[in-house]
Amino acid sequence: MNPVFRPRPLLLAMGALLLLAFWLSLALGPVNLPLGDTLRAALRLLGLPLDGEGLQQAELILGQIRLPRSLLGLCVGAVLALSGVAMQGLFRNPLADPGLVGVSGGAALGAAIAIVGGSLLGGLPPAWAPYLLSLCAFGGGLAVTAVVYRFGRRDGQTQVATMLLAGVALTAMSGAGVGLFTYLADDATLRSLTFWNLGSLNGASYPRLWPLLLVALGVALWLPRRADALNALLLGESEARHLGFAVERIKLELVLCTALGVGAAVAAAGLIGFIGLVVPHLMRLLVGPDHRVLLPASLLAGASLLLLADLAARLLLAPAELPIGIVTALLGAPFFLYLLVRGRA
Amino acid sequence: MRLVQVLLLGVGLLCGQAAAAAELPQRWVSAGGALSEWIVAFGAEDRLVAVDSTSQHPQSLRQLPVIGYQRALSAEGILALHPDILIGSEEMGPPPVLEQLRAAGVQVETLSARAELQVLEANLLRLGELLGEPQRARTLLNDYRQGLQRQAERVAAAQREQAPPRVLMLLGQGGGNLLAAGRDSLAVWLIERAGGRSGVEHRGYKAISSEAILALDPQVLIVADRALHGEAAHRALLRHNPVLAQTSAGRSGRLVSLDPTLLVGGLGPRLPEGLAELATAFYPSAHALTAEVDR
Numbered sequence: 001m002n003p004v005f006r007p008r009p010l011l012l013a014m015g016a017l018l019l020l021a022f023w024l025s026l027a028l029g030p031v032n033l034p035l036g037d038t039l040r041a042a043l044r045l046l047g048l049p050l051d052g053e054g055l056q057q058a059e060l061i062l063g064q065i066r067l068p069r070s071l072l073g074l075c076v077g078a079v080l081a082l083s084g085v086a087m088q089g090l091f092r093n094p095l096a097d098p099g100l101v102g103v104s105g106g107a108a109l110g111a112a113i114a115i116v117g118g119s120l121l122g123g124l125p126p127a128w129a130p131y132l133l134s135l136c137a138f139g140g141g142l143a144v145t146a147v148v149y150r151f152g153r154r155d156g157q158t159q160v161a162t163m164l165l166a167g168v169a170l171t172a173m174s175g176a177g178v179g180l181f182t183y184l185a186d187d188a189t190l191r192s193l194t195f196w197n198l199g200s201l202n203g204a205s206y207p208r209l210w211p212l213l214l215v216a217l218g219v220a221l222w223l224p225r226r227a228d229a230l231n232a233l234l235l236g237e238s239e240a241r242h243l244g245f246a247v248e249r250i251k252l253e254l255v256l257c258t259a260l261g262v263g264a265a266v267a268a269a270g271l272i273g274f275i276g277l278v279v280p281h282l283m284r285l286l287v288g289p290d291h292r293v294l295l296p297a298s299l300l301a302g303a304s305l306l307l308l309a310d311l312a313a314r315l316l317l318a319p320a321e322l323p324i325g326i327v328t329a330l331l332g333a334p335f336f337l338y339l340l341v342r343g344r345a
Numbered sequence: 346m347r348l349v350q351v352l353l354l355g356v357g358l359l360c361g362q363a364a365a366a367a368e369l370p371q372r373w374v375s376a377g378g379a380l381s382e383w384i385v386a387f388g389a390e391d392r393l394v395a396v397d398s399t400s401q402h403p404q405s406l407r408q409l410p411v412i413g414y415q416r417a418l419s420a421e422g423i424l425a426l427h428p429d430i431l432i433g434s435e436e437m438g439p440p441p442v443l444e445q446l447r448a449a450g451v452q453v454e455t456l457s458a459r460a461e462l463q464v465l466e467a468n469l470l471r472l473g474e475l476l477g478e479p480q481r482a483r484t485l486l487n488d489y490r491q492g493l494q495r496q497a498e499r500v501a502a503a504q505r506e507q508a509p510p511r512v513l514m515l516l517g518q519g520g521g522n523l524l525a526a527g528r529d530s531l532a533v534w535l536i537e538r539a540g541g542r543s544g545v546e547h548r549g550y551k552a553i554s555s556e557a558i559l560a561l562d563p564q565v566l567i568v569a570d571r572a573l574h575g576e577a578a579h580r581a582l583l584r585h586n587p588v589l590a591q592t593s594a595g596r597s598g599r600l601v602s603l604d605p606t607l608l609v610g611g612l613g614p615r616l617p618e619g620l621a622e623l624a625t626a627f628y629p630s631a632h633a634l635t636a637e638v639d640r
Contacts, residue, residue, distance in 0.1 A: 030425035060449050065420050130440060186549040188416065188436050195417050202419055203441035319395060319422030320413030 004286050007293040014300035018074075021307040025070040026062060028311060030318035033058050069204040073310045074303045075216040076201070076269045077279075079261040081302020082223050084276030085283075085295055086254045089230040091160055094284070097277035098262045101255055102144040102167045105174035107266040110140020111196050112181035119189045133196075134208065134267040141263035144170050149255050158251045160237075198323030199272035201310050208268055215264040219257050220299060226250060227291035234289060272325050274332025275302050281339060305331075369477045370452055374423055376415040376433030377458060378606055379613035381406055383469065384432075386485060386614045389476050394426050397433070401606050402615065420445040430475065434458035434610060458611035460531045465489070465612045485614070492617030493538070496624065500540035503628035510627050512541035513563035513594070516550055516605065517570050523586065525553035531608050532569065535616075539623035541565065555588040565627055566594040567601050574602035601626040 005013075027038050041058040044050050045067065052059070083098040091100065099105065114136035118129060148170050152163030178193075185193060229250045232240035241247045262276070279302045280294065287293045309327040316322055373392045375381040381400035384393060395410040397418075412423055415433055420442045423431060430452040437443065443453050454475065456468040466486055473482025514526040514536060526532030527547040536543050544561045545553070566589065568574070573582060579600040583590040594600060607619045 030419070030422040032425070057449070061421060061424065064448060065424075065445055183551070191414065192416055195414070200417065202417065203439040203445075205441045205444070208441070314419060314421065317413070319410050319419065319425055320398070321417065321419040321422060323417075 018304045021304040025307045072204040073307045076265040077303040077306025078299045079265045080275040081279040081298040083258040084280040090254045102148045102170045103141040103262045105171035106144025107137040107141035109174040109177045110136035112178045116181040116185045138263045138267040145259035196270045198325035199270035212264045212268045219261040230291040274328045278332045370429035372428045374428040374431045377610040379610040382613045510564040512565045514567040564593045565599045569603045569605040
């Protein structure tokens with residue numbers, strides 16, 4: 001596969017795209033703010049001592065609604081895309097997505113337990129419910145991934161193929177668990193569960209943002225340091241070992257990064273499909289398989305794509321809102337089919 | 346001199362009232378089907394600027410902007426409508442969105458959707474206060490009470506002539522999977538108020554097996570579905586679900602349609618009418634009798 005673009009111009013272009021997407025995400029929304037107001041409010045949020053006369057509404061919408069939402073979208077998109085690269089590298093399979101190690105299935109099960117279980121127990125204090133939901137989703141994702149990883153270990157080695165199959169099996173089991181809770185749910189909780197499964201950046205607030213921001217920073221700083229190891233893994237595990245990489249340790253790190261990153265993203269925004277699968281794929285077409293470029297390019301592209309998808313999600317049906325999972329799947333699935341058809345030609 | 350004083354007093358009172366009216370919320374967003382209907386019943390439809398996806402009645406509400414499902418509201422979408430007040434049930438959310446709306450100066454008013462008369466009374470009085478029509482609230486409440494009272498009398502009279510029928514309410518038919526209304530649902534509350542008996546054991550709305558339907562052997566089937574009403578639809582339902590045709594209701598053709606929007610969001614203003622329709626279906630021979638009570 002020959003890269004279409006040279007790395008540096010492409011990374012610059014992706015960076016510019018992300019800046020543009022972030023600005024659009026701040027500047028556009030159902031409330032029509034004049035561009036001047038948006039600019040002045042943004043500058044005031046950055047701490048510039050401008051005159052705040054008549055800017056209360058703009059500042060509120062920008063600072064309390066759009067900014068946390070855009071930051072959340074940025075983190076979720078970046079983490080999902082990076083985890084996608086890690087998984088595709090680990091499994092040496094371009095069809096791998098972060099859900100393969102069971103983290104999405106586990107998170108969905110955790111969310112179902114929190115949503116349905118909470119209402120079966122007679123309802124939790126409404127102020128706690130969102131945090132409990134996030135904690136359960138995160139915990140469920142980590143727990144199922146840990147079990148999958150454990151199944152893959154044999155004689156001090158991690159069998160990637162076994163792990164993949166264990167991931168499939170445990171995802172199916174989590175699905176059965178979610179099904180059981182769906183059966184137990186009443187009408188209202190059932191709809192909450194359905195909406196959660198489609199993902200949304202709606203209702204983003206700073207308290208929900210900080211944990212994800214920390215995890216995203218960690219993943220974004222850590223994974224690129226493993227780019228060489230991922231490149232070596234492309235040759236095969238024993239080759240990577242002969243090249244001097246601690247392969248077992250790398251595998252554990254990749255799984256851990258994915259579990260933490262996807263777990264935190266899903267806990268904050270629900271299940272959002274296709275970003276982790278399509279973005280690394282697309283970037284590999286553009287820049288080639290070198291992970292030193294692929295990782296940062298995927299980070300930038302994942303964040304931009306999610307921000308743009310969210311923009312569509314909140315503008316298309318305003319004043320109502322479309323779950324973002326619908327938008328990403330609508331964009332992602334046809335593109336994926338296109339890749340399949342093109343690959344065959 | 347005296348006249349001037351009276352005039353001044355009158356002007357002062359008028360101004361005071363005008364000021365009070367100005368402080369009442371003028372632009373309303375309703376996130377509950379039953380609440381929207383009540384607002385219309387108060388004669389305040391022109392104050393509604395948007396409704397949620399469950400507000401389907403009356404027909405004219407469908408022309409308003411829709412803010413989506415009550416549990417997945419969008420803060421900015423609602424703010425774009427410049428509302429003074431958002432009204433909905435305790436199901437309304439997500440909580441961070443409500444916080445953001447409050448921070449933006451929108452009054453967020455939560456009225457319970459529990460199907461209880463005390464709850465309805467409190468809700469109507471609050472609505473009356475917020476709409477500046479406390480008297481209207483009392484009138485609506487009294488009419489409602491009387492409607493239910495008349496209904497209870499009819500049922501009691503009819504039950505002296507005929508034993509209460511076994512009733513099963515079916516919702517939708519997603520892929521041939523019939524959902525039956527069970528305990529603690531508004532559907533069963535309705536059935537019982539209309540003088541029927543529900544033998545369904547589960548809580549809420551759940552799928553029910555063919556054998557369970559046969560064991561219940563309902564004498565009246567209520568079909569609450571958006572698409573299914575009318576004779577032809579009932580015949581189609583029986584054809585696709587042969588087990589229903591085997592029940593007493595299926596054999597004697599006692600199938601009734603019920604508007605499913607009656608079952609959402611607590612006690613709405615159309616409930617007494619719905620009850621009357623059901624009672625007529627449950628006690629067909631008591632028709633003359635109901636007419637007598639009416640007089």
